[in-house]
Amino acid sequence: xxxxxxxxxxxxxxxxxxxxxxxxxxxxxxxxxxxxxxxxxxxxxxxxxxxxxxxxxxxxxxxxxxxxxxxxxxxxxxxxxxxxxxxxxxxxxxxxxxxxxxxxxxxxxxxxxxxxxxxxxxxxxxxxxxxxxxxxxxxxxxxxxxxxxxxxxxxxxxxxxxxxxxxxxxxxxxxxxxxxxxxxxxxxxxxxxxxxxxxxxxxxxxxxxxxxxxxxxxxxxxxxxxxxxxxxxxxxxxxxxxxxxxxxxxxxxxxxxxxxxxxxxxxxxxxxxxxxxxxxxxxxxxxxxxxxxxxxxxxxxxxxxxxxxxxxxxxxxxxxxxxxxxxxxxxxxxxxxxxxxxxxxxxxxxxxxxxxxxxxxxxxxxxxxxxxxxxxxxxxxxxxxxxxxxxxxxxxxxxxxxxxxxxxxxxxxxx
Amino acid sequence: xxxxxxxxxxxxxxxxxxxxxxxxxxxxxxxxxxxxxxxxxxxxxxxxxxxxxxxxxxxxxxxxxxxxxxxxxxxxxxxxxxxxxxxxxxxxxxxxxxxxxxxxxxxxxxxxxxxxxxxxxxxxxxxxxxxxxxxxxxxxxxxxxxxxxxxxxxxxxxxxxxxxxxxxxxxxxxxxxxxxxxxxxxxxxxxxxxxxxxxxxxxxxxxxxxxxxxxxxxxxxxxxxxxxxxxxxxxxxxxxxxxxxxxxxxxxxxxxxxxxxxxxxxxxxxxxxxxxxxxxxxxxxxxxxxxxxxxxxxxxxxxxxxxxxxxxxxxxxxxxxxxxxxxxxxxxxxxxxxxxxxxxxxxxxxxxxxxxxxxxxxxxxxxxxxxxxxxxxxxxxxxxxxxxxxxxxxxxxxxxxxxxxxxxxxxxxxx
Numbered sequence: 001x002x003x004x005x006x007x008x009x010x011x012x013x014x015x016x017x018x019x020x021x022x023x024x025x026x027x028x029x030x031x032x033x034x035x036x037x038x039x040x041x042x043x044x045x046x047x048x049x050x051x052x053x054x055x056x057x058x059x060x061x062x063x064x065x066x067x068x069x070x071x072x073x074x075x076x077x078x079x080x081x082x083x084x085x086x087x088x089x090x091x092x093x094x095x096x097x098x099x100x101x102x103x104x105x106x107x108x109x110x111x112x113x114x115x116x117x118x119x120x121x122x123x124x125x126x127x128x129x130x131x132x133x134x135x136x137x138x139x140x141x142x143x144x145x146x147x148x149x150x151x152x153x154x155x156x157x158x159x160x161x162x163x164x165x166x167x168x169x170x171x172x173x174x175x176x177x178x179x180x181x182x183x184x185x186x187x188x189x190x191x192x193x194x195x196x197x198x199x200x201x202x203x204x205x206x207x208x209x210x211x212x213x214x215x216x217x218x219x220x221x222x223x224x225x226x227x228x229x230x231x232x233x234x235x236x237x238x239x240x241x242x243x244x245x246x247x248x249x250x251x252x253x254x255x256x257x258x259x260x261x262x263x264x265x266x267x268x269x270x271x272x273x274x275x276x277x278x279x280x281x282x283x284x285x286x287x288x289x290x291x292x293x294x295x296x297x298x299x300x301x302x303x304x305x306x307x308x309x310x311x312x313x314x315x316x317x318x319x320x321x322x323x324x325x326x327x328x329x330x331x332x333x334x335x336x337x338x339x340x341x342x343x344x345x346x347x348x349x350x351x352x353x354x355x356x357x358x359x360x361x362x363x364x365x366x367x368x369x370x371x372x373x374x375x376x377x378x379x380x381x382x383x384x385x386x387x388x389x390x391x392x393x394x395x396x397x398x399x400x401x402x403x404x405x406x407x408x409x410x411x412x413x414x415x
Numbered sequence: 416x417x418x419x420x421x422x423x424x425x426x427x428x429x430x431x432x433x434x435x436x437x438x439x440x441x442x443x444x445x446x447x448x449x450x451x452x453x454x455x456x457x458x459x460x461x462x463x464x465x466x467x468x469x470x471x472x473x474x475x476x477x478x479x480x481x482x483x484x485x486x487x488x489x490x491x492x493x494x495x496x497x498x499x500x501x502x503x504x505x506x507x508x509x510x511x512x513x514x515x516x517x518x519x520x521x522x523x524x525x526x527x528x529x530x531x532x533x534x535x536x537x538x539x540x541x542x543x544x545x546x547x548x549x550x551x552x553x554x555x556x557x558x559x560x561x562x563x564x565x566x567x568x569x570x571x572x573x574x575x576x577x578x579x580x581x582x583x584x585x586x587x588x589x590x591x592x593x594x595x596x597x598x599x600x601x602x603x604x605x606x607x608x609x610x611x612x613x614x615x616x617x618x619x620x621x622x623x624x625x626x627x628x629x630x631x632x633x634x635x636x637x638x639x640x641x642x643x644x645x646x647x648x649x650x651x652x653x654x655x656x657x658x659x660x661x662x663x664x665x666x667x668x669x670x671x672x673x674x675x676x677x678x679x680x681x682x683x684x685x686x687x688x689x690x691x692x693x694x695x696x697x698x699x700x701x702x703x704x705x706x707x708x709x710x711x712x713x714x715x716x717x718x719x720x721x722x723x724x725x726x727x728x729x730x731x732x733x734x735x736x737x738x739x740x741x742x743x744x745x746x747x748x749x750x751x752x753x754x755x756x757x758x759x760x761x762x763x764x765x766x767x768x769x770x771x772x773x774x775x776x777x778x779x780x781x782x783x784x785x786x787x788x789x790x791x792x793x794x795x796x797x798x799x800x801x802x803x804x805x806x807x808x809x810x811x812x813x814x815x816x817x818x819x820x821x822x823x824x825x826x827x828x829x830x
Binding site for chain 1: 432433434435436445449453457475476477479483484485487488489548553554555556557558559562563564565567568571572573574575576577578579580581585586588589590591592593594595596597600601604605606607608609611612613614615616618619620621622623625626627628629630631632634635636638639640641642643644645646647648649650651653654655656657658659660661662664668669670671672678680682741744745746747748749750751752753754756757759760761762764765767768770776777778779780781782783785786787788789790791
């Protein structure tokens with residue numbers, strides 16, 4: 001057991017709008033643990049149940065001392081208990097923990113928890129009104145319920161992957177990933193939102209006690225964000241097609257190459273913005289040229305226009321071009337990588353890049369707490385704990401005697 | 416005033432976990448209206464204040480009878496009042512509406528509402544404990560507070576755009592957009608989550624009455640989802656680089672071309688999955704070949720491996736290949752476009768693609784309600800209303816007499 005963790009927790013009691021909320025996580029990988037990170041960041045007491053071998057994310061990405069920096073952020077502010085759910089002795093432990101929880105968040109394959117004796121009915125027998133948030137690839141019912149899934153599948157079926165590409169006349173490369181498991185994280189965000197919606201109704205004065213279940217599918221979380229894609233198809237039969245780095249309806253907005261080999265985003269897609277841009281790039285006459293003065297002309301001649309802007313941008317380093325554009329109040333930015341993020345004055349001023357000491361990996365940077373609540377900003381009370389760091393503490397709080405805990409450990413139920 | 420809307424509302428009273436919640440929206444474009452769509456979908460009574468000319472999204476995308484199908488979905492289940500915020504008579508109207516609201520969601524430029532006399536203090540004078548959710552490009556303070564922003568800027572500064580690209584050795588095209596304003600929608604989702612977190616604390620028995628403000632920045636909402644990008648940079652100094660359509664740590668997972676010119680996603684990146692895939696593509700020996708049998712070998716030889724799989728996939732239409740892979744329990748899917756989504760049996764079975772009648776544009780498809788709440792699934796009570804559709808109704812409920820409403824209209828305060 002990591003005493004640093006206890007010390008850190010004792011030193012920094014929960015604050016934030018979710019102080020007083022108790023969440024039980026039966027999650028792994030990205031989606032459910034991301035949902036509970038958001039809840040823990042706002043002050044909830046999150047108890048994460050994981051197998052004795054640990055959540056696989058503990059081994060994801062680069063490792064320092066056998067420990068993943070990603071884990072440091074993914075599991076921050078949570079308490080971890082290691083429990084072998086396949087052991088017959090685990091069920092009563094989970095039920096005891098559930099009996100004190102406001103909500104449970106899980107992302108097992110549909111039906112798995114039922115097989116372990118942890119059906120919704122069983123959980124609500126010990127805790128009536130327990131909010132249960134389930135995240136899965138395709139949802140808890142329907143013909144695909146039992147199909148294998150991954151984040152990339154959800155993103156592709158939700159419609160995102162199809163659109164994340166250059167038009168076929170510009171490339172024969174496949175559509176790109178966005179570089180992160182965005183479908184998992186968006187599903188997790190919907191799950192966290194749903195948990196709070198259900199709890200508001202359950203706990204407000206005069207509210208409906210529920211029970212409420214949140215059935216979040218990765219595919220559906222993605223689809224929900226697809227704007228006019230589906231309505232426009234329904235009315236006109238038109239299929240939204242990939243637009244690459246441009247926007248179909250307005251120009252110029254694109255990423256332009258710079259002298260130092262970076263990509264500079266410029267969004268000057270209104271008449272006043274374009275007039276300013278034309279001046280900045282030394283081509284003021286374009287703002288009065290009928291081919292470019294208004295948006296329809298700029299869209300018609302977008303390839304020519306982008307080439308003109310790229311001719312200009314290639315003459316500057318990205319930082320210099322960005323400074324010139326910002327001074328002219330034209331929306332622009334370098335496409336930020338990790339180093340750009342870490343050095344950005346706005347992120348630093350807002351506490352959105354934070355330097356922390358992780359007892360096992362040392363100095364580490366985390367993203368800050370979103371959404372920012374000025375009246376109760378919360379804190380990163382500790383970084384991702386070791387396996388079983390809070391097993392004894394959690395079991396003790398749940399009323400297990402020391403001898404019982406010892407025997408659970410000897411039997412291999414907990415670690 | 417559209418009587419259909421009143422009739423629809425009367426016929427379908429709110430249900431869902433947010434029944435009884437009253438939200439005031441001072442939003443436009445994507446982020447704030449997306450947040451309130453999610454709240455309205457779960458049953459909240461959302462009153463949207465928009466200028467007499469209407470929210471610009473009413474004109475975005477393709478139009479039918481001067482009406483945007485996107486709007487039909489974006490503003491569904493909301494009530495709309497048209498109010499000229501620049502008119503001196505508007506302030507008391509907003510304050511009257513705020514006095515009956517639980518939360519306000521807005522995405523004006525920071526400082527704009529203060530200039531209109533609608534500061535947080537003024538709003539909370541009429542409604543103590545009002546939850547205020549503010550969405551902006553960079554946040555309500557810090558050195559970039561007043562900089563112009565767009566969704567694409569937030570995505571680029573959050574780190575998403577940099578990663579949404581093929582490696583430089585494969586293309587010199589710029590990083591791609593994902594085809595939707597995903598930064599706006601993710602910020603909206605964080606705002607909706609934050610509103611419910613704040614309201615839970617305010618309204619629960621024994622909770623803290625607040626006030627709570629949610630200060631959501633597009634950039635920060637994106638950064639919050641970037642997984643190990645920042646922690647890994649902090650510990651090792653390594654910068655996550657674009658990986659195109661592959662995943663850096665596992666193979667094979669990619670989008671492969673098919674005979675009918677589509678992209679088929681296959682994620683067979685574990686040893687058992689790869690063994691099955693090798694059999695399906697008629698190359699069972701690969702599963703025992705030291706170059707491919709385990710993940711490190713497959714990663715080393717990923718270009719060769721992807722070429723072998725593509726040779727197979729090019730021999731089939733996408734639907735056929737997908738069927739064969741699914742039968743072998745290998746995660747795969749066509750990259751869905753709008754038509755694929757609309758026809759998908761799982762979406763249809765789960766009510767996630769719904770056909771509705773919009774009184775002005777006719778038959779339209781909407782994405783369903785996410786998260787799905789089986790015990791209180793809610794409904795799409797009506798599609799996006801016309802400008803000012805509920806002006807009289809809302810003012811009447813707020814205690815304005817008919818003569819007052821008439822005079823507000825004559826003075827051009829409301830429409």
